[in-house]
Amino acid sequence: MTAIRPLGALELDIAAALHGAAFAEWGERAWSRADFAGLLAAPGTVALLHDGATPDGLALGRHAADEGEILTLAVHPLARRHGVGRALIAALLARLAAAGAAQVFLEVAADNAGAQALYRGFGFEVAGRRPAYYARAGLPPADAVLMRRVA
Ligand SMILES: CC(C)(COP(=O)(O)OP(=O)(O)OC[C@H]1O[C@@H](n2cnc3c(N)ncnc32)[C@H](O)[C@@H]1OP(=O)(O)O)[C@@H](O)C(=O)NCCC(=O)NCCS
Known part of the structure; x- marks a missing residue:
């Protein structure tokens, strides 16, 4: 059994809690249960959960x-x-590739070196910059780096 599986429609609270815990250090707004519900309902969304001892x-x-x-x-x-x-x-x-995506984009905070290293490991390259893209509690907004990977 794989540890990665689709995020279930009844796991919105788990998703919101995980997102909040992960992004708290960045001062970014945590996505709510309603945010996740909206995304899961949208066409083309792929949502995956990893199970450790608990979903992590x-x-x-x-x-x-x-x-x-x-x-x-x-x-x-x-x-x-x-x-x-x-x-x-x-x-x-x-x-995403199985669904026909020939190229994949993402935005990541310009100062999030760890995540950028992870993405570079998959062949993502910097394709642009979006100034003041991320609102941060008590801090000036942070730039985003746009990254792109061609399949
Ligand atoms: C970024 C994040 C998802 C990484 O998750 P993770 O499970 O720790 O990552 P992995 O263990 O799979 O790391 C894979 C590689 O990414 C790079 N990496 C991950 N975190 C890193 C860090 N803090 N510093 C430097 N490199 C890092 C390393 O190359 C690492 O390989 P290594 O451990 O063999 O050196 C996690 O730190 C997180 O949730 N951060 C807050 C939210 C976030 O930044 N999301 C991504 C932007 S949308």
Whole structure:
């Protein structure tokens, strides 16, 4: 049995809690249960959950025509640096490719070196920059780096 499986419609609270725990250190707004419900209902969304002892990571993406997008990747702080993020992105990219995505895009905070290293490991390259893209509690907004991977 694989540790990665689709995020179920009854697991919205788990998803919201994981997202909040993962992004708290960045001061970014946690996605709510309603945010996840909306994304799961949208056409082309792929949502994956990783099970450790408890659910400890998630990745969301979507595809439309021949393009894919990574919407978020979140690993619980206690589960990091054990390959969970890498396994989730590998599984997500496989599903996006199977759905016909010839190229995949993502945005990541310009100062998030760890996540950028993870994505570079999958062949993503910087394709642009979006100034003041991320609102952060009590801090100035942060730039996003746009990354692209061609299948
Ligand atoms: C980024 C994140 C998803 C990584 O998850 P993870 O399960 O710890 O990642 P992995 O263990 O699979 O790491 C894979 C590789 O990515 C790189 N990497 C991951 N975290 C890193 C860090 N903090 N510093 C430097 N490199 C890092 C390394 O190359 C790592 O390989 P290695 O451990 O063999 O050196 C996790 O830290 C997280 O949830 N962060 C907060 C949310 C976030 O930044 N999401 C991504 C932006 S949308």
